[in-house]
Amino acid sequence: MKDKILRKFFLGFIQIHILHHAKKEPFYGSWMIKELKDHGYDMSPGTLYPLLHNMESTNLLKKEEKNVDGKIRKYYQITTQGIEILEEATKKAYELFKEIKD
Numbered sequence: 001m002k003d004k005i006l007r008k009f010f011l012g013f014i015q016i017h018i019l020h021h022a023k024k025e026p027f028y029g030s031w032m033i034k035e036l037k038d039h040g041y042d043m044s045p046g047t048l049y050p051l052l053h054n055m056e057s058t059n060l061l062k063k064e065e066k067n068v069d070g071k072i073r074k075y076y077q078i079t080t081q082g083i084e085i086l087e088e089a090t091k092k093a094y095e096l097f098k099e100i101k102d
Contacts, residue, residue: 014041015055016093019086022061022078029074052076060085 014036021027021035029048036043055061060082064075078086 016089019078019082022076026075026077
């Protein structure tokens with residue numbers, strides 16, 4: 001039960017993290033899995049890719065396919081709407097952090 005509740009909370013943090021990196025530069029899924037792991041989130045491809053597809057379908061991310069060494073790699077980057085959402089989420093997260101940090 002505890003894991004399920006934490007997972008719901010962390011999903012929002014993960015989406016903000018994804019948008020943050022997508023704003024910096026396009027990324028591909030396996031890179032994001034490693035990046036999230038470096039921050040303590042253990043994500044499998046079976047969890048990350050549906051999340052990326054959902055973020056794409058809600059116009060937060062856009063996908064571009066590139067041929068890299070003969071393989072098609074999907075790169076994700078932020079959309080204009082994604083930038084707006086990231087900015088608002090960042091403000092709210094910062095306000096919350098200031099309130100709960102002590």
